[in-house]
Amino acid sequence: MTGKMRPAMRRDELVEEAAGLGRRFATRAAKFDSEAGFPYEDFADLRDARFLGLCVPTEYGGLGASFADYCRVSNELGRHAPATALTFNMHCVTMLLVGQIAADLHWSAAELVTLQARRAHLYAGVVERGSLHAQPFSEGNAPGATAGIQTVAEPVDGGFLVTGRKIFASLSEAADLHNIVALSPGDDRVRFLGVPAGADGLRIEGDWDPVGMRATLSRNLVFDRVFVPQENEWLPPGGFDQAATRWPHFYLTLSFTYVGLMRGVLDATQEYVLRSGRQAHPIKQHGWAELQVIYEQARALQHAVVDEAGTDPAPDSLRRAWAAMVAVMEGAPQMASLALRVGGGRALLKPEPLERLFRDARCGATMLPWSVEVCLERLGRAGLVEGTEAPA
Numbered sequence: 408m409t410g411k412m413r414p415a416m417r418r419d420e421l422v423e424e425a426a427g428l429g430r431r432f433a434t435r436a437a438k439f440d441s442e443a444g445f446p447y448e449d450f451a452d453l454r455d456a457r458f459l460g461l462c463v464p465t466e467y468g469g470l471g472a473s474f475a476d477y478c479r480v481s482n483e484l485g486r487h488a489p490a491t492a493l494t495f496n497m498h499c500v501t502m503l504l505v506g507q508i509a510a511d512l513h514w515s516a517a518e519l520v521t522l523q524a525r526r527a528h529l530y531a532g533v534v535e536r537g538s539l540h541a542q543p544f545s546e547g548n549a550p551g552a553t554a555g556i557q558t559v560a561e562p563v564d565g566g567f568l569v570t571g572r573k574i575f576a577s578l579s580e581a582a583d584l585h586n587i588v589a590l591s592p593g594d595d596r597v598r599f600l601g602v603p604a605g606a607d608g609l610r611i612e613g614d615w616d617p618v619g620m621r622a623t624l625s626r627n628l629v630f631d632r633v634f635v636p637q638e639n640e641w642l643p644p645g646g647f648d649q650a651a652t653r654w655p656h657f658y659l660t661l662s663f664t665y666v667g668l669m670r671g672v673l674d675a676t677q678e679y680v681l682r683s684g685r686q687a688h689p690i691k692q693h694g695w696a697e698l699q700v701i702y703e704q705a706r707a708l709q710h711a712v713v714d715e716a717g718t719d720p721a722p723d724s725l726r727r728a729w730a731a732m733v734a735v736m737e738g739a740p741q742m743a744s745l746a747l748r749v750g751g752g753r754a755l756l757k758p759e760p761l762e763r764l765f766r767d768a769r770c771g772a773t774m775l776p777w778s779v780e781v782c783l784e785r786l787g788r789a790g791l792v793e794g795t796e797a798p799a
């Protein structure tokens with residue numbers, strides 16, 4: 408802990424600050440999208456605004472945003488610059504996992520001492536040196552967060568040697584730390600390790616030319632016996648499994664960006680219809696009304712679910728969370744598609760924001776571990792087939 412504690416910023420102050428940042432990011436979004444380049448300028452602004460410490464507790468010098476506060480801030484950033492919000496999410500989720508979420512879990516006295524030390528190390532890097540964290544978990548082997556992990560962390564003197572491969576590693580060239588999940592031989596507890604960028608044996612490979620969310624720079628990472636110091640094990644071993652099974656609402660965080668994107672679709676549609684002078688047409692008004700309904704339903708459900716997030720959720724709460732994921736991750740492309748119809752042909756032309764939002768919106772449903780297919784599969788079994796509630 409440090410002596411630089413400040414009072415936590417209120418949620419409305421944080422959202423207002425995010426709105427100011429977001430409006431600046433929006434002016435750059437088309438350029439990063441067309442280049443599939445990383446928005447370094449946006450992250451410099453986030454750093455200057457102390458937003459890298461958004462979800463760092465105040466006693467460690469951060470802004471002290473809770474999970475529910477973060478949802479609203481992420482909504483606002485996603486409204487203006489979805490790809491930046493999505494990569495910023497990878498950073499913020501690590502802060503929440505090690506902070507608010509870890510605080511809700513069960514630890515032995517020795518584990519608690521370790522956790523406190525790791526928090527202090529991690530948060531000092533963020534608050535004092537502006538370290539940016541990524542979260543490349545995906546390996547393309549299994550849908551679950553704790554299943555199919557083939558990355559190996561071999562314990563050695565002072566740390567681990569990590570060998571493996573991660574796909575879709577957002578912030579691949581921008582992060583200072585790549586926070587991965589890995590297993591040690593003969594030990595089934597998942598380890599959550601921060602691999603330093605630029606470490607010997609770490610390679611970034613593959614092209615990045617996707618349909619949407621192009622400014623996330625989500626290339627592949629290859630680890631060949633990369634040394635990770637012991638103090639970069641952010642949670643005691645098994646802590647990640649505990650978070651994944653006991654605090655599963657943290658998987659919702661990806662959808663915060665997409666509710667923001669949905670709001671961005673509303674903004675862009677309204678602006679476009681007014682600019683083209685077609686606001687008096689009943690058919691345009693009908694489309695505009697439908698867009699608002701899809702957005703408000705998804706946003707209301709997301710916020711209700713986020714406000715009940717915590718340890719060991721009841722089956723009904725978990726089901727609502729899966730339903731919220733589907734409402735958002737399918738609602739976003741549905742809205743973006745409808746918005747293009749309402750806009751008409753010229754809304755399809757670059758650099759109209761609707762064209763970009765349409766492409767960005769399509770990406771959310773594929774994102775694991777709570778992809779739309781996974782959530783629908785679980786919802787389809789819930790209440791009908793035994794053993795559906797396994798959240799990880």
Ligand SMILES: Cc1cc2nc3c(=O)[nH]c(=O)nc-3n(C[C@H](O)[C@H](O)[C@H](O)COP(=O)(O)OP(=O)(O)OC[C@H]3O[C@@H](n4cnc5c(N)ncnc54)[C@H](O)[C@@H]3O)c2cc1C
Pocket residue numbers: 497542543544545546547548549550574575576577578619620623625770772773774775776778779780781784
């Ligand atoms: C823009 C973008 C950024 C990303 N950034 C990151 C990141 O920073 N970190 C990270 O870890 N990952 C990231 N991902 C990866 C993402 O979370 C998924 O892992 C990836 O999209 C899955 O790729 P896939 O569809 O080829 O996987 P596959 O594993 O082949 O899955 C195929 C499809 O089948 C479905 N499916 C598979 N198994 C089941 C099952 N048992 N039940 C129901 N449905 C199933 C999945 O939902 C998925 O839609 C990112 C993805 C995108 C698009």
